[in-house]
Amino acid sequence: MSEEKNNEVFLRPRFKIESEFNKDELVQKFKANLNNGDCKYCSKIVDNHIFIDVPFDEDHYWSPQLHVEVVKDEGATFVKGLFGPKPQVWTMFMFLHFAVGTLFSIFLVMFYVKWTLNSDLLFSTLMVIVLPIIWIALYITGRWGKKRGKEQMEELHEFMMHTLKRN
Secondary structure, three states, X not given: OEEEEXXXXXXXXXXXXXXXXXXXXXXXXXHHHHHOOOOOOEEEEEOOEEEEEOOHHHOOOOOEEEEEEEEEEOOEXXXXXXXXXXXXXXXXXXXXXXXXXXXXXXXXXXXXXXXXXXXXXXXXXXXXXXXXXXXXXXXXXXXXXXXXXXXXXXXXXXXXXXXXXOO
16 A cells, blocks of 8 residues: 655645555445444545544534545556545635635726826725735635644544555
8 A cells, every 4th residue: 555645735635545455345444434333533425435524522613524535547446535624614715715816806907997097096006915915814824724633634544544454
């Protein structure tokens, strides 16, 4: 079993593990381990997609979710994993990033128009400066949230590795 991870800079880290088991065996391993009475993790299994959440009593706003996909590619079976915030948190962050980007574009055009017309530039200049600062603050907040959920992320990864090594 070999594991390939991506860079730690990403807010949603990914990994890929090659396995000697076939797709159905791997999904059955997850079903068996998640349905075990000792398992504390919440999960949903849809086809070859497995969503693993932290327990309700340990859950907080920045708690991660592990999305595992079992795929067959070029004769080998791979377990692809994606750590990320809960879908609601991710959607909110993407909406805020999109809104800030859209507003920045609007105010940049407004700045250019006012500049060419020799009009008052104060508000548009202020917004063109403030919006990138807001975007940077959103990014830093996301990194901070990832750091808060790092321990839970490692627990989820350990649980997944234990499941894959289980006979």
